[in-house]
Amino acid sequence: MVQVVFSPKWFWGKDIFIDSIALLVLLSIAIFATKYYKIKKSKNYLYLALSFYLIALSFFSKILINFTIYSQVLHTQMIGSIEYTQVILKSSEILSVIGLFFYRLFTLLGLFMLYSIYEKQSKANIILMIYFIIISIFFSKEEYYIFYLTSLIFLGVISNRYYQNYKKNKEKTSGLLAASFSVITLSQIFFMFVNFTKHFYVIGEVIQLIGYITLLVTFITVLKHGREENKSRHH
Amino acid sequence: MEGKRTRVDIIEDMLSSIISKGGRIKPTHLMYKSNMSHGQMKTYLDDLVQKELVKKVKEGHYDYVIITDKGHEFAQKLKQMREFEKAFGL
Numbered sequence: 001m002v003q004v005v006f007s008p009k010w011f012w013g014k015d016i017f018i019d020s021i022a023l024l025v026l027l028s029i030a031i032f033a034t035k036y037y038k039i040k041k042s043k044n045y046l047y048l049a050l051s052f053y054l055i056a057l058s059f060f061s062k063i064l065i066n067f068t069i070y071s072q073v074l075h076t077q078m079i080g081s082i083e084y085t086q087v088i089l090k091s092s093e094i095l096s097v098i099g100l101f102f103y104r105l106f107t108l109l110g111l112f113m114l115y116s117i118y119e120k121q122s123k124a125n126i127i128l129m130i131y132f133i134i135i136s137i138f139f140s141k142e143e144y145y146i147f148y149l150t151s152l153i154f155l156g157v158i159s160n161r162y163y164q165n166y167k168k169n170k171e172k173t174s175g176l177l178a179a180s181f182s183v184i185t186l187s188q189i190f191f192m193f194v195n196f197t198k199h200f201y202v203i204g205e206v207i208q209l210i211g212y213i214t215l216l217v218t219f220i221t222v223l224k225h226g227r228e229e230n231k232s233r234h235h
Numbered sequence: 236m237e238g239k240r241t242r243v244d245i246i247e248d249m250l251s252s253i254i255s256k257g258g259r260i261k262p263t264h265l266m267y268k269s270n271m272s273h274g275q276m277k278t279y280l281d282d283l284v285q286k287e288l289v290k291k292v293k294e295g296h297y298d299y300v301i302i303t304d305k306g307h308e309f310a311q312k313l314k315q316m317r318e319f320e321k322a323f324g325l
Contacts, residue, residue, distance in 0.1 A: 036316045040243050044325045118324070165324035173322035222318040227311055 006144075006191075008198040011205070012070045018205050019063050022212040026056035029219055047117045054110030058103045065099035097141070104140055104147045108133045111154035118161045145192045152188035159185050173225065176218035183211035243313065245269065245279060246288075250310040253289065253302045260300050262291075 007015050030052035037045035112129055121129070133150070140147035162178035190204035240248070252268035253260050260268070266276040280300065283289045288306035292299050302310070319325070 032319065035312075036319060039312070039316065040241070042325070048323060048325065162324065169321060169324075171321050173318060174324065177322050218322060222322050223315055225315075225318045227315070 006194045006198065006201045007066070007205075008202065011198075011202050012066075015201075015205050016063055016066050016070070018209045019059050019066075021209060021216075023056050023059040023063065025212045025216045025219070026052050026059065029215070030056060032219075044117055047113055051110045051113035051117070054106045054113065058106030058110060061099050061103040061106060065096050065103065068095055068099075100141075101137060104137045105133070107151055108137065108147075108154065111151060111158065115154055115158055115161075118158075145195070148188045148192040152185060152192070155181060155185040155188060173218055173222050176214060176221060180211050180214035180218055183214060184208055187211060245271070245275075246283065247310070247313045247317075249279060249283065250288065250302060250306055250313070253300060254307070254310060258302045258307075262298055262300055265300055 030049050033045050033049035033052060036042075037049055109130075112133060116126070136146050136150045140150075159178060159181040162174065162181050166174040166178045184207075187204045187208035190200045190207060194201045194204070248269045249265060249271075252265055255268075256264070262276070262280070265280075266273065269276070271279070280289070280291075283306070284291060286305075287303055288309055289300050289302050292301055
């Protein structure tokens with residue numbers, strides 16, 4: 001049987017809230033990158049926007065799956081019919097399997113696209129990587145941790161890239177960005193071991209929240225810094 | 236700035252030059268401060284006027300280029316874009 005619920009029951013809804021924050025942060029950055037792409041017509045901006053849209057879409061899929069499962073199971077409990085609960089869970093499971101597939105696909109494609117901005121890929125490499133992403137998603141159906149391991153590797157490489165960028169330019173925003181991606185990378189380690197105890201899911205979600213809040217702070221600092229510099233030039 | 240300047244780089248330099256002079260500059264000063272040729276300057280200035288980012292005014296015997304509110308907003312957006320580029324290493 002495919003595992004569809006990773007969260008302990010007392011955490012239901014709270015994880016949806018955390019994922020919604022991540023979704024909003026990702027969407028904000030994607031929208032700004034799109035605006036900048038329209039000004040500069042640089043492909044890097046386009047890929048950055050697309051990768052953030054893809055990861056945002058993956059969070060949207062996850063929120064949708066969890067919301068459906070949690071609300072249906074809770075609804076069943078209120079009615080109190082065991083037979084009805086079984087039917088609902090079966091339909092939820094089908095939805096979850098499809099939803100999980102898209103959640104994982106969008107996440108890994110988004111991370112790969114983000115990685116490709118910094119490490120230019122040949123067409124052959126892109127095909128090969130997409131093949132490996134699909135294979136890893138396929139195996140994640142039975143062994144869910146494969147997905148988190150793959151995203152851990154992608155995020156680790158991207159975080160390292162951002163850290164190298166920070167070492168080079170010593171900019172506060174670069175440092176914040178490297179920190180936020182490193183924290184998000186760390187959260188994947190806890191998600192990998194959810195089967196040992198569901199509390200790891202809670203720890204992973206909380207760490208992920210810290211990562212996305214740091215990413216939001218980075219983004220706000222970028223916007224504020226641009227404004228301040230302009231003001232100081234004006235006076 | 237390394238390498239050849241892009242169109243956006245040139246516009247950013249022009250707007251920054253005007254802002255650094257308090258929002259008002261003589262066209263010749265703008266040309267030198269933005270490191271442009273006369274032909275380049277004319278093309279870009281006409282473009283900025285058309286997009287209402289700057290306007291040309293005559294005060295006494297002199298012509299001036301003045302940045303508009305829209306120009307200020309655009310310059311700010313460009314600054315934010317630079318910060319974004321630096322942060323993400325684009």
